[in-house]
Amino acid sequence: MDSPSAMELDTLLSSLITAISALKTSMETQGFPPFRSDDLTPHPLDAGIPDPVSFYARRAIVGLCQQITILVQDPAERSLVDHFRFVIPGCLAAATETSPSIAETVLAAGSEGISLKEVSEKTGVDAIKLRSISRMLANGGYLKEVSVGHVVPTRLTRSLAPGGGPVVEMNGIIPGYAPPATIVPQVLHMPSDALHPTAFEEFFKTPFFSWLENNPLELKRFHRGMTEIENHLDKGILVDVHLDDLGPAITLVDIGAGHGGLVMQFLKRHPGWKAILQDRAEVIPEARQFWQDNMPEALDTGRISFLPHSFFEPTPLPPAPEDYPYVFLIKAVLHNWPDDTVKLMLQNLVPAAPPGTKLLIVNFTPSIPDGAHSLTVEDFFKKIKGKSMREVQKLSLPVPMPLNVGFGAGAEYVSNIDVLMMLLLNSRARTTEDFKELLESTSWRLEGSTQLRGASSVLRAYRV
Numbered sequence: 001m002d003s004p005s006a007m008e009l010d011t012l013l014s015s016l017i018t019a020i021s022a023l024k025t026s027m028e029t030q031g032f033p034p035f036r037s038d039d040l041t042p043h044p045l046d047a048g049i050p051d052p053v054s055f056y057a058r059r060a061i062v063g064l065c066q067q068i069t070i071l072v073q074d075p076a077e078r079s080l081v082d083h084f085r086f087v088i089p090g091c092l093a094a095a096t097e098t099s100p101s102i103a104e105t106v107l108a109a110g111s112e113g114i115s116l117k118e119v120s121e122k123t124g125v126d127a128i129k130l131r132s133i134s135r136m137l138a139n140g141g142y143l144k145e146v147s148v149g150h151v152v153p154t155r156l157t158r159s160l161a162p163g164g165g166p167v168v169e170m171n172g173i174i175p176g177y178a179p180p181a182t183i184v185p186q187v188l189h190m191p192s193d194a195l196h197p198t199a200f201e202e203f204f205k206t207p208f209f210s211w212l213e214n215n216p217l218e219l220k221r222f223h224r225g226m227t228e229i230e231n232h233l234d235k236g237i238l239v240d241v242h243l244d245d246l247g248p249a250i251t252l253v254d255i256g257a258g259h260g261g262l263v264m265q266f267l268k269r270h271p272g273w274k275a276i277l278q279d280r281a282e283v284i285p286e287a288r289q290f291w292q293d294n295m296p297e298a299l300d301t302g303r304i305s306f307l308p309h310s311f312f313e314p315t316p317l318p319p320a321p322e323d324y325p326y327v328f329l330i331k332a333v334l335h336n337w338p339d340d341t342v343k344l345m346l347q348n349l350v351p352a353a354p355p356g357t358k359l360l361i362v363n364f365t366p367s368i369p370d371g372a373h374s375l376t377v378e379d380f381f382k383k384i385k386g387k388s389m390r391e392v393q394k395l396s397l398p399v400p401m402p403l404n405v406g407f408g409a410g411a412e413y414v415s416n417i418d419v420l421m422m423l424l425l426n427s428r429a430r431t432t433e434d435f436k437e438l439l440e441s442t443s444w445r446l447e448g449s450t451q452l453r454g455a456s457s458v459l460r461a462y463r464v
């Protein structure tokens with residue numbers, strides 16, 4: 001008879017085979033080429049929005065592979081490997097920061113590859129350091145050492161080369177966001193609220209956003225990195241958020257709107273809608289210019305207007321016209337603030353929100369454990385096969401067994417952001433349960449949440 005641990009491994013393996021075969025079938029149906037680690041051209045699944053089966057199959061494969069790793073590896077070795085993970089960002093920064101960078105030099109060499117000696121000459125990186133760094137990069141799949149001292153690029157090398165993804169820009173601000181992690185034990189007992197210093201403040205003696213404002217170079221890279229993250233990890237927001245049921249005539253009020261790029265897409269999709277973009281006064285001229293450049297007719301017809309106002313103060317909005325009720329939208333803002341501040345922000349909308357007013361929150365949302373269920377990976381892929389994302393959203397399926405909560409490592413990025421927000425801002429990535437509590441304490445009720453193909457979800461609430 002199988003021992004219990006052998007059975008667990010068997011279940012993981014058969015689930016993995018199911019997920020891989022779902023991915024392969026989906027790719028073949030769409031005429032996509034197979035993945036190849038030496039393919040230097042972007043794969044169609046890495047660009048655009050993947051179909052639902054491919055999206056979930058990739059998540060399941062990553063999650064299951066990690067579960068297999070942690071099941072079979074010596075726990076002491078596993079934890080020691082995790083302990084040393086802080087060396088990885090250093091190597092990623094090393095691969096991107098010189099000019100030319102290690103990554104672009106290896107990528108430019110093409111499939112023939114290049115000797116580390118040549119990479120060292122071209123980039124100016126010390127040959128001995130380069131060897132260690134490149135071996136670490138090879139462990140992560142960012143390049144491959146095919147013979148001693150000779151490396152070839154892989155399909156991941158591009159992600160570290162200029163224009164390849166968010167990491168190239170984000171590496172620039174490591175000196176800001178990595179050091180606070182070193183003092184976590186010293187801040188563990190401090191409350192995570194607006195009244196107490198963050199790990200960042202304990203380390204740098206200044207709040208994170210002030211530090212950014214005082215470091216214009218980092219600030220520039222931070223904003224570029226944010227845009228890249230949205231382009232790469234939250235591609236699903238526009239296509240997967242469906243708001244038709246809100247009615248043909250509403251006034252969307254975007255709180256902390258930035259330029260209001262998503263609102264612009266919504267106004268294009270819903271010709272009867274108007275919108276108000278609220279942000280700090282200094283952001284409004286840029287936002288107005290963005291609309292002037294991209295949708296000037298919305299300015300001319302008054303469909304878009306701007307409200308310079310801090311969300312820390314009660315809204316100055318007059319009651320909405322009856323035929324154009326307000327629908328509030330808060331996108332990619334709340335994860336920057338601790339709970340007490342978020343409560344204040346939600347409370348500040350109430351004066352302009354008669355009972356029934358809708359509120360949409362688009363944010364990173366870590367999963368919570370599903371209730372008891374028996375849905376397996378095999379059932380999951382059978383149920384979503386051939387379905388559109390909208391149909392999949394309506395099925396509201398739990399994460400299939402034996403995957404860990406939220407597909408585990410399949411959605412690891414959200415856990416990274418959760419901890420980063422703790423370190424920098426005494427905040428967190430909030431689950432639906434967290435939001436339920438915050439909303440209920442501020443005259444709102446959570447109606448439900450919808451998963452998107454990306455790192456975010458959309459939560460719907462209404463004013464009670």
Ligand SMILES: C[S@@+](CC[C@H](N)C(=O)[O-])C[C@H]1O[C@@H](n2cnc3c(N)ncnc32)[C@H](O)[C@@H]1O
Nearest residue numbers: 256257258279280283309310311312331332333
């Ligand atoms: C991470 S950005 C998100 C922008 C936009 N919602 C998006 O998804 O692209 C956070 C936004 O909050 C705004 N913000 C920060 N403090 C604010 C305040 N006190 N009142 C209003 N907006 C504020 C910032 O100016 C910025 O536009």
